[in-house]
Amino acid sequence: MTVERETEKCALCAKDTGVRVDTPIFMRMHFIEGSGQLCEDCYREMVKNRPWHNLA
Numbered sequence: 001m002t003v004e005r006e007t008e009k010c011a012l013c014a015k016d017t018g019v020r021v022d023t024p025i026f027m028r029m030h031f032i033e034g035s036g037q038l039c040e041d042c043y044r045e046m047v048k049n050r051p052w053h054n055l056a
């Protein structure tokens with residue numbers, strides 16, 4: 001039996017980000033405060049389009 005760590009899903013597309021839920025925020029890749037954990041693809045879109053602050 002394998003012990004699987006729970007991983008975060010992307011806040012936008014719900015894809016598995018592979019980031020463990022117990023990873024400290026400051027160590028996470030592709031994490032946006034206010035939005036949450038994103039996958040690499042969504043993060044790139046966010047950064048590209050900037051006003052991601054305004055997303056609900």
Ligand SMILES: [Zn+2]
Pocket residue numbers: 010011012013014015038039040041042043
């Ligand atoms: Zn995503």
